[in-house]
Amino acid sequence: MFENLYIHIPFCRKKCDYCAFFSVTDYSQCDKVLTKIIEDIRKQCELNGKKFDTLYLGGGTPTLLSEKQLEYLFANLDDILTLKNLSEISIEANPETLTKGKIAILSNYVNRLSMGVQSFNADLRKILGRDCSNQAISQAIDLIHNSSIKNFNIDLIYAIPSQTAADFIADINEVKKAGATHLSCYNLTIEEQTALAAKEISIDEDNSCELYQIAVNNGYFKQYEVSNYAINEQYQCRHNKNIWRGGTLLGIGPAASSFDGKNRFTQSYSIDNYLHDKAIDYDIISKIERRNEIFAVNLRTCAGWTRSDFESIYPDAFDFYLAKIRESAKIYPDFFDYDSNHITLTSQGLLFWDEVASELL
Numbered sequence: 001m002f003e004n005l006y007i008h009i010p011f012c013r014k015k016c017d018y019c020a021f022f023s024v025t026d027y028s029q030c031d032k033v034l035t036k037i038i039e040d041i042r043k044q045c046e047l048n049g050k051k052f053d054t055l056y057l058g059g060g061t062p063t064l065l066s067e068k069q070l071e072y073l074f075a076n077l078d079d080i081l082t083l084k085n086l087s088e089i090s091i092e093a094n095p096e097t098l099t100k101g102k103i104a105i106l107s108n109y110v111n112r113l114s115m116g117v118q119s120f121n122a123d124l125r126k127i128l129g130r131d132c133s134n135q136a137i138s139q140a141i142d143l144i145h146n147s148s149i150k151n152f153n154i155d156l157i158y159a160i161p162s163q164t165a166a167d168f169i170a171d172i173n174e175v176k177k178a179g180a181t182h183l184s185c186y187n188l189t190i191e192e193q194t195a196l197a198a199k200e201i202s203i204d205e206d207n208s209c210e211l212y213q214i215a216v217n218n219g220y221f222k223q224y225e226v227s228n229y230a231i232n233e234q235y236q237c238r239h240n241k242n243i244w245r246g247g248t249l250l251g252i253g254p255a256a257s258s259f260d261g262k263n264r265f266t267q268s269y270s271i272d273n274y275l276h277d278k279a280i281d282y283d284i285i286s287k288i289e290r291r292n293e294i295f296a297v298n299l300r301t302c303a304g305w306t307r308s309d310f311e312s313i314y315p316d317a318f319d320f321y322l323a324k325i326r327e328s329a330k331i332y333p334d335f336f337d338y339d340s341n342h343i344t345l346t347s348q349g350l351l352f353w354d355e356v357a358s359e360l361l
């Protein structure tokens with residue numbers, strides 16, 4: 001029933017100032033959470049089968065787990081899911097937590113690694129409250145190079161206060177130099193209840209647009225989604241692409257969300273509640289809301305929708321959206337590229353996806 005599996009490891013060494021993901025810095029319940037994650041996956045597989053296409057371990061910081069904990073987690077996942085049958089197994093990593101021993105374990109199980117760097121410039125990382133040294137970043141890159149994991153992503157953040165075009169070009173060049181096959185560039189946003197929000201800093205929108213265009217025109221990584229770039233199609237993240245096109249998702253772990261093809265449910269944002277199966281949030285979505293959402297989310301990709309792809313999910317619905325796009329294009333002529341068989345957003349349209357989505361829905 002579920003095609004994609006997400007596991008949330010909700011522990012971090014220190015909370016970054018911009019981060020609104022659920023994670024805690026007290027790891028005292030880490031072993032209990034891992035045991036519960038494995039129990040939950042076993043239960044779900046008994047109920048719903050285990051034909052997953054992708055597995056993504058995010059957080060939090062999955063590579064914060066000790067070697068023993070990583071081995072426990074992956075050995076059990078392999079036992080339940082037979083990992084070699086999955087197309088893609090990704091794990092998020094933070095440079096300062098990677099060791100030779102952990103990379104050796106991961107090499108046995110994962111085929112994609114996504115490393116959060118955010119900026120190679122220590123001063124900019126400091127503004128983000130990102131606790132990591134240049135030395136840890138270069139050591140982590142060396143460890144990855146010396147491993148069998150050849151598909152690896154680096155995350156960057158742009159529009160950091162005081163960041164110049166030259167700073168961002170230097171960051172992208174470092175990602176190329178590192179031999180990454182994939183680049184994710186996220187526009188800094190100030191999320192409520194983060195340390196950055198408390199500092200009352202603001203984002204320079206003009207700077208943000210300029211740096212976005214630098215990423216789009218970088219000439220090495222090809223954009224395939226508003227924030228995602230790969231050296232070629234083979235290295236695009238399969239897990240995310242499946243989700244953007246409305247694929248089903250089983251989310252395991254605190255704060256993890258699932259989508260069963262009809263509705264969404266999210267585990268509690270509390271370790272204790274998660275351990276006791278409490279406070280799960282069920283989000284009942286109408287058929288039309290779900291169709292709108294799937295249409296809009298995949299418009300964030302450069303491929304957008306073809307008539308045949310969309311109608312394979314929603315027969316006869318393509319013309320409904322085509323008519324809406326024609327209307328929106330009268331207001332925003334530079335945002336759309338469409339004809340009777342395809343709809344995509346231009347790179348400028350992608351940048352203003354929020355406005356496009358609210359106009360469409």
Ligand code: SF4
Pocket residue numbers: 011012013014015016019020021023059060061094116
């Ligand atoms: S950005 Fe990543 S490492 Fe930093 S607090 Fe959030 S989840 Fe943890």
